[in-house]
Amino acid sequence: MRVLLDTNIVIFLLIDIDSLSDDVKGVVFDYDNTLCISVESLRELIVIYRNKRLLNKVWKSSDSMIDDLTEKFNILVLPLKEEHMRTYSNLQINDSQEHFDPSDHVIISHAITERMPLISSDHKFQFYRNQGLDLIYNIR
Numbered sequence: 001m002r003v004l005l006d007t008n009i010v011i012f013l014l015i016d017i018d019s020l021s022d023d024v025k026g027v028v029f030d031y032d033n034t035l036c037i038s039v040e041s042l043r044e045l046i047v048i049y050r051n052k053r054l055l056n057k058v059w060k061s062s063d064s065m066i067d068d069l070t071e072k073f074n075i076l077v078l079p080l081k082e083e084h085m086r087t088y089s090n091l092q093i094n095d096s097q098e099h100f101d102p103s104d105h106v107i108i109s110h111a112i113t114e115r116m117p118l119i120s121s122d123h124k125f126q127f128y129r130n131q132g133l134d135l136i137y138n139i140r
Contacts, residue, residue, distance in 0.1 A: 002034045003027060004111045005075070006120035007041040007103070009138060011048075013073065015058060024119055024138045036076045038110040040103050042066065078110065087113045094127040108133055 005013070005028075012019040013028060020028065027033060049055045049062045059065040069075045088109035093099065108125065111118035112132045118125070121138040129135055 001032070002036055002114075002116050003136070004036050004038065004078075004107070004114070004116045004118045005041070006107055006118060006122065006125075007037075007044045008121045009119045010037055010041060010045065010069070010075070011054065012121075012138075014068075015054060019121070019138075019140050021139050024136065027117075027119065027136060034076060035074065036078050036116065037069075038107045039077055039079055040106040040110065042069075042077050044103055045069075078114070080106070080110065084110050084113045091128070092131060094124055097124045097127065099124040099127065 009020070009024070009028075017025075028035065045055065045065065046062045049059070049065055055065055059068070070077065084106070088106055091105055091109055091112075093105065104122065104125070108118065108128050111134070112128070115132075115134070117134040117136050119136045119138060121140055123137075125133065125135050126137065
């Protein structure tokens with residue numbers, strides 16, 4: 001099964017494995033599963049690295065971080081396409097919880113369009129289940 005990892009799950013996988021629930025660890029470490037991230041998550045990780053938060057303590061460059069993601073952790077980076085942006089343009093936003101993060105919305109749209117389960121620790125993502133999001137919620 002292909003699963004899409006939210007950016008927070010990738011960070012936990014890379015530097016704080018104890019923040020992953022046993023259920024999520026079961027999915028992530030099941031070698032029959034293909035772990036994927038949206039290129040939007042990769043962009044977020046590069047921004048985090050450039051802002052000297054968290055990830056720059058582990059890697060000497062953002063390129064080496066990308067290399068580890070794709071080679072050491074076998075995470076497949078999925079490109080964004082027009083159909084993902086069409087889902088994004090029609091996504092009903094979670095106004096009640098003030099969920100206005102466009103990167104989150106792109107990642108959610110990517111998962112919905114690809115019909116892939118999305119693993120995240122963000123409780124605001126549960127709102128999008130009624131729009132087709134298959135969410136695996138990481139309870140910390």
